[in-house]
Amino acid sequence: MASETSEITSLHPDIEEVVFTEDQIKEIVAKMGRQITADYQGKCPLVVCVLKGASMFMSDLIRHIKLPMEIDFMVVSSYGNQTTSSGTVQILKDLESDISGRDIIIVEDILDTGITLSYLIDNFQTRKPASVQVAAFLVKDVTAPRTAAIEPAYEGAHVDDRFIVGYGLDYAERFRNLPYIGVLKPEVYTA
Ligand code: IMP
Numbered sequence: 001m002a003s004e005t006s007e008i009t010s011l012h013p014d015i016e017e018v019v020f021t022e023d024q025i026k027e028i029v030a031k032m033g034r035q036i037t038a039d040y041q042g043k044c045p046l047v048v049c050v051l052k053g054a055s056m057f058m059s060d061l062i063r064h065i066k067l068p069m070e071i072d073f074m075v076v077s078s079y080g081n082q083t084t085s086s087g088t089v090q091i092l093k094d095l096e097s098d099i100s101g102r103d104i105i106i107v108e109d110i111l112d113t114g115i116t117l118s119y120l121i122d123n124f125q126t127r128k129p130a131s132v133q134v135a136a137f138l139v140k141d142v143t144a145p146r147t148a149a150i151e152p153a154y155e156g157a158h159v160d161d162r163f164i165v166g167y168g169l170d171y172a173e174r175f176r177n178l179p180y181i182g183v184l185k186p187e188v189y190t191a
């Protein structure tokens with residue numbers, strides 16, 4: 001039993017540095033939930049999770065939104081098994097809800113090039129929602145101008161332009177289950 005516990009709490013061997021601990025993540029998410037709760041008083045937002053990366057963030061965030069609300073899910077893919085964006089977005093699973101007249105909050109794990117979110121926002125706008133806002137857990141501080149200019153109404157934290165994993169974020173579908181966010185050792189993806 002003791003060895004099992006230490007295995008869970010120790011750093012994964014493929015991670016070289018922790019960027020956000022579990023406790024830091026909890027604090028950030030609770031704050032975002034409070035902001036959304038304050039801003040959407042009297043409304044019933046439809047909170048849209050962009051799968052798969054935002055799944056953990058979404059499930060934590062909605063517990064801090066103290067309002068009537070609904071959820072829906074999209075699956076989009078832009079990265080494949082690479083660590084840089086392929087530049088094209090594919091909808092692999094669309095919404096089930098009719099979003100016309102609804103207040104939409106798109107929940108995304110990380111804003112990088114902005115390609116995914118700008119595609120989703122444009123796509124949603126054609127369905128005539130009342131409003132569309134973005135809640136991004138992380139925003140990457142990219143040095144080059146973002147391909148698509150996106151201003152999330154809710155931003156959890158900024159991160160350096162490095163490839164990170166954990167708390168839903170993957171590399172080739174792995175590492176999503178890490179309860180913290182960390183930087184992958186370069187040899188993991190250059191091997
Ligand atoms: P964008 O379209 O370039 O803004 O990328 C957004 C998507 O790429 C996110 O939803 C993530 O799934 C993925 N992504 C971007 N940066 C990272 C990263 O550092 N680690 C893991 N996934 C990332």
Ligand code: MG
Pocket residue numbers: 053079169170
């Ligand atoms: Mg991904």
